[in-house]
Amino acid sequence: MAVIVVLVLFINWRAAIVTAIFIPTVLAATFVGLYVIGYSLNVLSLFALILVLGLFVDDGIVIVEAIDAEKKKGVKGVKAVSNALNSVGLADVSGTVTTLLVFLPMAAISGILGEFIRLIPITVILALSLSLIIALTIVPLLSQIMLVGKTKSKSALSKTAHLIFYGFSDLILKLGKLTGSFVRFYLATPVLTIIVMVIALLSVALGINYAGMLKFSIFPTPKDTDSMLITISYPEQTSIDAAETIAIDAEAQIKQVASADIEKITYLRSNASSAIMIVDLTPVGTRDTAEVIAERLDDLFSQLDGADFKVELSSAGPPSSDYPFAMQIFSDDQEVLTLASAKLADFIKEYDLETNSVTDVKVDNLSLLAKIDGRRFVEVKARLSDSENSASLVELQDAVVAEYNENNLSDLGLTANSLEFDFGQESENLSSFGSALLAMLLALLIMYGLLVLQFNSFLQPFLVFLAIPFSFAGLFFGLYTTNNPLSFFVVIGMTGLIGIVVNNTIMLLDYANQMIKKRGVSERSNIRSCGC
Structure with a gap:
């Protein structure tokens, strides 16, 4: 729904309808594809679909916007579709392929972690591939039917309708032209160009500084969850009756301290050496965070004798060890x-x-x-x-x-x-990430080769890669200020971010190259014009 609202505001309501058809079509095709290759819908595949939604919708938006732009120029019929595909088709394919290559190393992660997460890259790669096919086939047909050229407003009613349906998109176009004017202005002034470059480099340096201040945890404990695990370890030679008494007393103390926050307590295991309780909490938002409740329980257990108590919040990863x-x-x-x-x-x-x-x-x-x-x-x-x-x-x-x-x-x-x-499992996880790093380096080399073929240049692909570190300037600062570590989930988000940045940079460079060929002016002049 958010995507549709954005399209209504930034382009027009007709483009929003085309995209509204495009999104469920891609999702349905992905469901069928997962079924054909033997996978089911589960938490991981749904997580991957949520992640890739913001990526594959770009395929449809790029094509729809290009066709809409052609029709606003007065080009009609199949010619408008043909011009649009000639203009952005190759860049769209290249951007999608490079995004696929970014996620491919995740499928190469070895060990238990690799088996656990493999469905994520498979789902992402499948959805992106299908979205590209649908964007280049079905979307042009729908755009040809739904999109109309820009009409001249004659009556007061038509002017009002235009203001309602196109007013915000016209404002965005004006802001785009202002941005282009700013780019032209500072590129035309060497001193301002140097200042902008210094500011950009300082932002990257600041991001790197904050990255060094982050801790690394593959599966960190969440700040809040709907359950927690309490492990009771009894001293040696504790009888089963004594262990039962300690557990019952501990359970009573837990309910006394956090009765309003607990729905039920279930014993996962109980014997003379240890017991494990699963504590289900009331819904999030109706209580203190699980982290605060765990701190209260830790204070309680520090005053209890007869056993060692450990409180852990439920998380996506394996339970942490006392001696890691x-x-x-x-x-x-x-x-x-x-x-x-x-x-x-x-x-x-x-x-x-x-x-x-x-x-x-x-x-x-x-x-x-x-x-x-x-x-x-x-x-x-x-x-x-x-x-x-x-x-x-x-x-x-x-x-x-x-x-x-x-x-x-x-x-x-x-x-x-x-x-x-x-x-233990932590060693295998670290080894798995090492194998993914090698696969990522190989994917970057393949990506570079594809970009060399597309741009017929060894330098321009470096410009695409150069945009990647600039995207991390705010990322690491945000993680640091919100007290979040570098983790498996952050790496997935960074992977998606790299795909978006590379895709956008490819589109920008491709547009600049097209303008150079059409206008026959210098690269510097066309870089200035790309901002408007």
């Missing part, structure tokens, strides 16, 4: 394991992380005979003040590797392959 950093030390010598684990535990405990801190370190398996692939090991684990900051795990790993090189390991009786790091 885990390092394995391999040796068959008990004395070597004892000395090395003590040394490394002290180093980790005293290490000063940039945006985090180590609150506790413990050594597991020292009194047990634990083996991996026939090799005995002990495990040094660290608890962090912010257990969700994935960047801190990598920082701590790098610090250990840098400090304990081959010579220092030899002094402890260890070899170069005696240390390994396994953060």
Whole structure:
């Protein structure tokens, strides 16, 4: 509905009707496509459709607006459609293909995370492909029927109707011309051009600065949710009756502290070693945020004896570990394991992380005979003040590797392959993102090659890529001010943003090139004219 309102205001109501038909047609075709390739509608596919809606609607808008512009010039019939497609068709195809390439690396993410999110890029790529086909076939037919040329207003009634239906779009055109005048003005003045460039570069530098201040968490805990998980860990040799008493008392205390905010409490598991409660909260908006409720429960549990309590908000990712950093030390010598684990535990405990801190370190398996692939090991684990900051795990790993090189390991009786790091699911997620990064670099190279073919230039594709960092200037600042980390969901949003920016820049460059060929004037003059 928002898209239709924007089109009514910015173009006209007839174009809005064409787009209103285009959007459900693409969605219906995507549903059919997902069914054919064996996928169903679920949370991920619907999330992907919401994400791609703002991307694929560009295909229809570009074609509709181009045909409308031709008809306003007085061109009629098939000629108007033909001129419009010749003008924006290639740029539209190129923009859509490059957006597909941006999302393609997400399909290459390996591991459990890759299997989990693979439906997102598949849905996006399918929807964008179908939207391009429909935009180049059905939309021109509908535009030919629905759109009319600009008519001269003669009577007072027709003038009033024009003001109602086209007044806002006329205002936008005037604002566009003012923008073009401003671009022409500062490009014609070298000093102003330098000032604008400096301001733009400073905005990018500011964005990079804020990016460095963000923490990285693949699946951060949400600020609010409709449920939370409470884990109760009992001391060793606790009887089942004693465990039940502790759990019942804890449940009563929870209801007393947050009775108005809780709908029900369900036990997921309960035995002599631990219990897990799922606490369903009342609807969002009728209570305090889940984060505030969790803080109240943490204060409550700090006063209860007999067990350890942990409160977690439900999130899209796996539950966080109490000790997210885990390092394995391999040796068959008990004395070597004892000395090395003590040394490394002290180093980790005293290490000063940039945006985090180590609150506790413990050594597991020292009194047990634990083996991996026939090799005995002990495990040094660290608890962090912010257990969700994935960047801190990598920082701590790098610090250990840098400090304990081959010579220092030899002094402890260890070899170069005696240390390994396994953060469980977090390690696999980090590895998956590494594979996606390599795939992204390959996609950028392919994208560059396609743009070279389109523009017949090795320089102009760099102009397209140059627009990408300028789009991040406000992104990182916004994440920082709203206290949101870099996460899986942010990466998806950034991927979509790159697609939009690249698409818009391709359209602008293609228009400039067309004007150069038609008018036979310099590139600088045509860049000035692109703003109007």
